[in-house]
Amino acid sequence: DAGVIQSPRHEVTEMGQEVTLRCKPISGHDYLFWYRQTMMRGLELLIYFNNNVPIDDSGMPEDRFSAKMPNASFSTLKIQPSEPRDSAVYFCASSQDRGREQYFGPGTRLTVT
């Protein structure tokens, strides 16, 4: 398996624009997690899905953030409108169980100017 795939790897956008981050989990993994990593806060869990259903979105910072998982092989994290404080590295991870080892993608580095 190719591992968790994320796209784009880098995104630079202007404040107010919509940003969509994409993730393809490892085949057969029932859990998908979205994290954000910044110097200020470290690694934060934003939301996770089980069998394509959002289970816990308590880490989503505000209504500007939304995540979907239309099928077992694809998820998106959308920010609309984006703000400079959203600049961070966003990781997607998948696992066979919510408490088991998670396999992380390479991340998307988002810069909002």
Next chain:
Amino acid sequence: GESVGLHLPTLSVQEGDNSIINCAYSNSASDYFIWYKQESGKGPQFIIDIRSNMDKRQGQRVTVLLNKTVKHLSLQIAATQPGDSAVYFCAERPGFQKLVFGTGTRLLVSP
């Protein structure tokens, strides 16, 4: 410039030394623990895990020790190499809940 961020503890060692990275976890109900390694520009990578019914587990050049009495976890790296330079995270699983990650420790290995 950048705002002040998390102050990661840093461990500096010489190549060939053994390294010990420590982690204090918070939840006495945690029954499963993982160590991750994150190299610059990459996502965290699984290193080794341990269940709460064990106090030691060994992998290739790495050993994890678990002390449930004081809620302490450590990662020992034998014969540390420059390629081991990274940020190391411990993660705990409180019961059957999702993993909770620590803030990390930076390991710097000098040749």
